[in-house]
Amino acid sequence: MKDYNWSEDTFNDIDWTAHGRALRRHDNHRPTMVKYLNKVLPVGAFLHKTNPKYYAGCPSCNNPSETRHHLMECSSPERIKWREKCYSAVLAYVQKKDTSPKIQGLLLSGLKVCLHHQNPTTIQEDPSWDTLKQAQDAIGWHHLLKGRISKQFSQEQDRYLNMKKTATKRNNGLTWLTGLIDIIYKEWWKLWDMRNQDRHGHDMRTKSQAKKAQAIRQLTQFYEAYQQEVPEHLEWLFQIPLESRMQLNTPVIIQFLNTWEPVLQESHYTTALETG
Ligand SMILES: [Zn+2]
Structure with a gap:
């Protein structure tokens, strides 16, 4: 009410x-x-x-x-x-x-x-x-x-x-x-x-386009969030530039994000705690 x-x-x-x-x-x-x-x-x-x-x-x-x-x-x-x-x-x-x-x-x-x-x-x-x-x-x-x-x-x-x-x-x-x-x-x-x-999307083609667009959006945010502040031992993750990684198949991009996003989130959080 x-x-x-x-x-x-x-x-x-x-x-x-x-x-x-x-x-x-x-x-x-x-x-x-x-x-x-x-x-x-x-x-x-x-x-x-x-x-x-x-x-x-x-x-x-x-x-x-x-x-x-x-x-x-x-x-x-x-x-x-x-x-x-x-x-x-x-x-x-x-x-x-x-x-x-x-x-x-x-x-x-x-x-x-x-x-x-x-x-x-x-x-x-x-x-x-x-x-x-x-x-x-x-x-x-x-x-x-x-x-x-x-x-x-x-x-x-x-x-x-x-x-x-x-x-x-x-x-x-x-x-x-x-x-x-x-x-x-x-x-x-x-x-x-x-x-x-x-x-x-309303058919196979448009559905896959929509998935790709979502994956690229997440990938771009991932690069923006972590590329500049990546711990040394993970720098290799960004050796492939964003533009090139975007060209990969959608499942490959999603797999990459699912694997590495939690790791970087964790290390980001730990660094923030250490430096206050
Ligand atoms: Zn509208």
């Missing part, structure tokens, strides 16, 4: 039942979904902070810092297309599911704001959906893409279906909201998958 500045009332207003049910439909991706929901998604900037050997930038547009926000804001052509597809998927869902007109307009307007990182004040105003809007305002509109949506939405859908006398056990506010969150998670997963293919 503290993390998001939610009051107890706001926290309790989130439809956690729908959220939980939708999340269970994504059990096969659960670890990543949980990271996504808890702001610890392993994006470049986050990985680089934990270990500088990882590339911090966006693999899709080469922005130097791939933050969680950037994931959504990325201007690569694929990501622009994804935003359109995500919007269309939600639109198709609300139309197919006979959604209360009060919800439709607001939800789609709010979704646009999330997808394009606009200020929530740009969400259309309409007196008929004021209560719904205020409820989601309190939770935060960006939470829409995390499936944290006000109960007012499922309740409004219940009211609407009851009025039309079409509510059933399988067609009510809760099933409607669960389905909506499920669609949002599905779309989000497509985005994450696409980004991972850009980062780690």
